[in-house]
Structures are given as structure tokens and as C-alpha cells.
């Protein structure tokens with residue numbers, strides 16, 4: 210946990226948030242500034258700043274993130290129509306919150 214990290218505060222309950230999925234490794238909630246009809250954030254409960262900070266020990270977390278994305282796409286009804294999953298890395302890559310997270314966007318007509 211990082212004291213001043215927005216996502217750590219969401220994960221530890223300091224900021225009330227509706228979780229669409231929550232387990233020991235991953236939480237999922239909606240982006241407050243959605244860029245698509247469905248816009249979810251898939252966030253590891255472990256504070257990792259960005260892709261640049263990943264270590265070999267984090268491999269299982271990455272696997273869980275992608276598998277959770279797949280499951281959430283199904284739950285949100287965008288599996289068949291299609292969706293995007295992406296990760297922004299550092300400021301130049303569009304990362305705004307410096308706690309690793311994956312975007313899942315879809316649901317366009």
C-alpha cells in the first residue's frame with residue numbers, strides 16, 4: 210500500500226467504490242471518466258507503479274489480470290462484439306494513476 214495512491218485507497222476501502230470483482234489479487238471497478246459504453250479498470254491489489262516496475266515475481270498477477278479481463282468482458286456482454294484491453298505506461302504513454310492497471314473498453318454500436 211502506498212499512502213498517497215488513489216487506487217490503494219480504493220482497494221483498502223478508504224474511498225467507497227463499487228467493485229465488479231474483488232479477490233486477493235485483483236479488483237475491478239468502472240473508470241469514472243469512461244471512454245466507451247463499457248470501461249473497466251482491472252487493478253492488482255499489490256501496489257506496482259507501472260509495467261516498468263514489474264518483476265519476475267509479478268508474473269502470476271499479470272496472468273490473473275488478463276484472465277479477469279476475459280471474464281469481465283463476458284459478464285459485461287461485450288465478448289462477442291469485441292473489446293480492447295490495454296495498459297498505459299508512464300506519462301508519455303498516457304498513464305494518469307501510477308498504480309498498474311489494465312483498461313477494458315467496449316460496447317460500441
Ligand SMILES: [Zn+2]
Pocket residue numbers: 210211214215216217218255256257307308
Ligand atoms: Zn497503489
